[in-house]
Amino acid sequence: MSGSITDREALIDGKAFSADVRQRVAAQVANLKEQGITPGLAVVLVGEDPASEVYVRNKGIQTREAGMNSYEHKLPADTTQEALMALVAQLNADKAVHGILVQLPLPGHLDAEAVLNAIEPAKDVDGFHILNVGLLATGQKAMVACTPLGCLMMLRDRLGDLAGLNAVIVGRSNIVGKPMAQLLLRDSCTVTIAHSKTRDLGEVCRRADILVAAVGRPGMIPGDWIKPGATVIDVGINRIEEGGRTRLVGDVDFDSARAVAGAITPVPGGVGPMTIACLLANTLTACCRAAGLPEPEGLTA
Numbered sequence: 001m002s003g004s005i006t007d008r009e010a011l012i013d014g015k016a017f018s019a020d021v022r023q024r025v026a027a028q029v030a031n032l033k034e035q036g037i038t039p040g041l042a043v044v045l046v047g048e049d050p051a052s053e054v055y056v057r058n059k060g061i062q063t064r065e066a067g068m069n070s071y072e073h074k075l076p077a078d079t080t081q082e083a084l085m086a087l088v089a090q091l092n093a094d095k096a097v098h099g100i101l102v103q104l105p106l107p108g109h110l111d112a113e114a115v116l117n118a119i120e121p122a123k124d125v126d127g128f129h130i131l132n133v134g135l136l137a138t139g140q141k142a143m144v145a146c147t148p149l150g151c152l153m154m155l156r157d158r159l160g161d162l163a164g165l166n167a168v169i170v171g172r173s174n175i176v177g178k179p180m181a182q183l184l185l186r187d188s189c190t191v192t193i194a195h196s197k198t199r200d201l202g203e204v205c206r207r208a209d210i211l212v213a214a215v216g217r218p219g220m221i222p223g224d225w226i227k228p229g230a231t232v233i234d235v236g237i238n239r240i241e242e243g244g245r246t247r248l249v250g251d252v253d254f255d256s257a258r259a260v261a262g263a264i265t266p267v268p269g270g271v272g273p274m275t276i277a278c279l280l281a282n283t284l285t286a287c288c289r290a291a292g293l294p295e296p297e298g299l300t301a
């Protein structure tokens with residue numbers, strides 16, 4: 001795709017984009033299978049949170065649709081640290097498993113950091129292991145967190161070369177804000193990370209050519225914080241009650257933002273579907289690396 005922002009639809013269709021990514025993953029999986037290799041993704045869910053169960057089921061469906069093996073491990077909410085660590089060790093040793101994802105959040109009695117850092121870094125398709133975090137920060141080949149990777153793919157597709165653009169990320173989490181900053185820095189953006197203590201947040205946001213909202217506060221970024229023509233990536237997925245119904249909204253006030261932004265991701269149908277597509281892409285990448293094959297093109301950072 002090419003052309004200036006003005007001659008394009010302002011909406012960034014994450015659903016369509018993610019379908020394209022998953023199709024490209026599936027094509028490469030088909031190639032691998034001809035060579036007798038089937039990528040496998042193991043997903044571990046501890047406890048019975050209904051939202052997490054739906055989400056894990058969707059991942060399983062999309063994994064199989066891409067032609068990969070999906071291994072689901074559901075453990076009771078009172079699972080001990082030792083039992084969970086033993087499962088991770090077993091998956092680390094399993095040659096059929098190329099990617100391991102432990103669904104977050106974990107029940108409070110478990111040490112999530114210890115679990116994530118016990119995952120074999122080469123199988124860490126979430127990119128949460130400290131080794132992968134360090135590799136990314138130093139510009140080396142890493143497994144990159146799925147949500148920031150998906151955001152980067154959409155930004156590159158929209159804007160082409162990102163060099164020199166002002167990128168403002170609102171939110172400093174380990175799973176989105178920080179890795180997003182590293183990726184944009186690597187693409188030569190001028191990166192600002194803003195957060196709850198930032199002064200004059202509106203002023204800071206108005207300088208952004210690229211604005212990434214990842215805070216988890218419904219509609220907290222109004223249209224008048226957005227520079228005209230800016231590209232807005234809304235990572236927030238907030239459930240709000242409205243008129244007795246639940247509705248999904250982002251961190252950006254969509255209606256006012258859409259009028260100003262050059263391009264914007266909706267919620268739902270923006271970043272969320274890309275996160276799952278990138279999980280599949282990372283699993284394919286991990287499998288290729290494990291087999292000593294060239295990495296899939298256009299599916300890594």
Ligand SMILES: Nc1nc(=O)c2c([nH]1)NC[C@@H]1CN(c3ccc(C(=O)N[C@@H](CCC(=O)O)C(=O)O)cc3)C=[N+]21
Nearest residue numbers: 101102103104105126146268269270271272273275276
């Ligand atoms: N180890 C780990 N890795 C994760 O990547 C991870 C996790 N734990 N825990 C939970 C969060 C959340 N997350 C989402 C992914 C896709 C959608 C998604 O596809 N959302 C749809 C809407 C889905 C709906 O209707 O609820 C959309 O935005 O269009 C949402 C949320 C990944 N997470």
